[in-house]
Amino acid sequence: MSSRAAARLLSWRWSAVANTFTLDPVVVTVIAAMAVVTYLTKGGGLWLLTHVEISDRVEASLEVLPGAIIVAVLGPELASGGPPEWLAGGVVAAVAWKTGNILLALVTGVGAIVIFRTVL
């Protein structure tokens, strides 16, 4: 990390400590917008099914969204990592596959990344 980045981090951290209970109006507005669009997604699906006739084709195409979004997030994230991230990813996948326990997979994965980053 460059010294400038470190200084910036430090100043951020200092301001966070100094302004624990500060609510910036711009920040609150963005958070409110995030809350609104998120609630639209949470309530919108049920609302649509209740009020609008959706073609099977559209409905079927929407079924792939959860997996597709997850893959779209993961791809570039893992591509920007290195062997420790890839190997730990394999560990997570194996544990999730074998046990079906997301919590266990998560804990193992975090342990694995710490070890792989130290060893590799």
Add this chain to the structure above:
Amino acid sequence: MVPDDPDGPADDTTNEMTFNWDGIRTGFVTCVPVALGVAGYGIAFGVLADRAGLTVAETALMSATVLAGASQIIAVELWSDPVPAAAIVLAVFAVNLRYSLMGAALRPWFRHLSATRSYLSLFFMADENWALTIRDLTSGSGRGAFLLGSGLAMWVFWVVSSVVGVAVGGVIDDPAMYGLDYILAATFIALAVELWDGASTVVPWTVALVTALVTAQVLSGHWHVIAGGGAAAIVEMVRRG
């Protein structure tokens, strides 16, 4: 293709649906161990929020009103000065679009509940407690308040752990040292394994992956999430047409 009868699954829910304290309590208790695990993720979010320059109050407000982990992490990763509001809100919407489908999947049971109860419960829906709720309702429990109860557990642990993350964020020097930066990737990998459905997922996932990788090369921010998800949905629509 044979069109599915949208009202088909409703036939399994002839049992009376309840919405009471017992359902809330059962949902809450069932979800506590899962919410505890998600709290680790909440701490990671708090650390990121601190690094993005958010205050404790702002982080708590976000967790309490948005309650959608992956999208909140992406939001604080996009955070800079000045705040790219449009990109953040759009990315949050794109990442959370999956909730529409999850909410829709609850319809066979929620059609027996009043609109107020349904839409109140849906505010508290996150990935983990949605899965627990589907499991509970499919068993024929008739507990209409399970989503609300499990969601309240998620909400409490999520808000508290976010605040802990911001506070600890000033102390922990490098989250990567503790592997905290890997929690999102690990969660998503585990979720991907659960969502993997063999042959039917190969084409949409490949389309999403390739589109996302290419987009990430061209655009900064998280536009690759929208591009990858959108491309997969469009290709799927064409494929089924």
